[in-house]
Amino acid sequence: MDVSGKTAIITGGASGIGEALVRAMAAAGAQVVIADLxxxxxxxxxxxVGGLGLACNVTQEADIQAVVAETEKRFGPVDVFVSNAGLGRGEPSHAASASDKVWQLNWDVHVMSHVYAARAVLPAMIERGDGYLVNMASAAGLLSQIGDAAYSATKHAAVSFAESLAIAHGPDGVKVSVICPQYVATPLIGLSAEDAANTPALRTPEQVAQTVMEGIAEERFLILPHEEVAQFVNMRAMDRERWLQGMRGLRAKALREFGELKLTEFYKLM
Incomplete structure (x- = not known):
């Protein structure tokens, strides 16, 4: 899709990857609506950037419905909805140690926000025979994030939901992409663009945004800002036992080097 002249909503759009996508889409000629907590x-x-900014808690379906309604009122139909908001909390000790509250928050932000977005815009997209849903997941949704089971589980669900959207509504003219980056220097993990300098495993939000824009232009389902993730996914599929053993080794290495499972440090091991 050429986003020039299109109307795009981006959640979590005021910082990190979302902000970079806002700037990239505005520069490409899109009318951008920034929805953020x-x-x-x-x-x-x-x-x-000459867009519209709206407060939005993506865990609340009414907020997403209100953003869509205000966008349609101001600019007309929503052509692109980028469901980008995310979070990372980690886990205190064992893989089930995060509280119910943290698990629920991961579910609401990483899965239900995509569901709410689809409910809000899909009927009109289907009726028009055109539209684009872009859902942020993670390489953890294809592999796993050591030290954050809630994040990994809900990102897997996000990828699955994106697949369901693509299967069910591709014939309706609705395009779907799912974004699965590895480590990105964003406020989410307390890193900056300076941290990404000369660190191949760490991308800047701008680099991710560029890859996403290319993926949207090509209407690719799976967008991988870190190309090596495809190789890791193939390795996992070919020999799950060997992959699990390798992940156990990576976890042990993190504990040796950092003394704890610090999510902000894992990119140094890649």
Whole structure:
């Protein structure tokens, strides 16, 4: 899809990958709506790029419905919905040690927000025979994130839901992409662009946004900002036992080098 002249909503759009996507889409000629938990930051970015900024808690379906309604009121049909908001909390000790509250928050942000977005825009897209859903997942949704079982489980679910959307609604003219990056220097993990300098395993939000824009232009389902993830996925599929053993070794290495499973440090081991 050529996004020039299209209307795009981006959730989690006021910082990190979302902000980079806002800037990239605005530069490509899209009318961008920035939906973010931080409404002031969303509006400030909107003022900068000539878009619309709205406060939105993606765990609340009514908020997403309100963003879509306001977008349609201002600009007409939603052509592209980028469901990008995310979080990472880690786990205190064993793989089931995160609280029910943390598990539920991961589910609501990483899965239900995509469901709410689809409910809000799919009927009109199907009726028009055109539209694009872009869902942020993670390489953890294809592999696993050591030290954060809730994140990994819900990102797997996000990939699965994107596949369901593509299977069911590709024939309706609705395009679907799922983004699965590895480590990105964003506020989510407390890293900056400076941290990514000369570190091949760490991408900047701008690099990810460029890859996403290329994927949207080509209407690719699976967008991999880290190309090596495809190789890891193939290795996992070919020999799950060997892959699990390798992941156990990586976990042990992290504990030896860092003394704990620090999510902000894992990229140094890649």
């Amino acid at each position: 931080n409404g002031d930051a969303a509006q400030a970015l909107a003022d900068e």
